[in-house]
Amino acid sequence: MLAIRAEPYEFKFDPATAALIIIDMQRDFVDPGGFGEALGNDVALLRKAIPPTKRVLDAARKAGVFVVHTREGHRPDLADLWPAKKVRGKFKTTIGDKGPMGRILVRGEYGHDIIDDLKPKAGEPVVDKPGKGAFYATDLGELLVSRGIRQLIVCGVTTEVCVNTTVREANDRGYDCLVLEDCVASYFPEFQEAALKMIKAQGGIFGWVSDSKKLIPALEKAAAKRKRAKAPGKRAA
């Protein structure tokens, strides 16, 4: 069991039963020239989360932590898009329409895919979700249960929407969630702050909050132990 400093108190986890979940780091949300920017958002606020998330991803892979990526989006025929979601916001261009990087939030389109910096590796599931939460209408629950996962380390965007919704869904399903504050981001600094406060309030009502600098040394320790265990004729200390 590893322990790291977190709020509201220490977070303990076993790398064998923890998963890293990276939520919706898609071009349309994060890249300059994508749909997010076309709506007038400052994508630099989201891009700050890329370097620390990449460091966490590399460390998690070396530690043998199960990694899952998610993408928000819909079938090309939009059969899984609720009419309410299609029209919400009364924007001129909405989900399924042609956007700057292909049809907006449609699976298979360039803008829908995960940014190159955080590209999934073979064997890392990509969960396509039509909603804000990663459990709604997906097989994420089955992927986690079948591997005995009990704890989620959470990165991605946006903190107040898909990250928060997923953490709440996970909490109700019995998972402990650790949210890394430098690896999640929002277009709105005030929402970033409030969304993190909500997670750790009242003794950690939805989970824990820490950061990449506190987590990575613990993952490195797990990676070193794993390497020793794999070395021929050697046993893990």
Ligand code: C5J
């Ligand atoms: C996500 C959104 N990923 N804000 N989507 O947070 O619509």
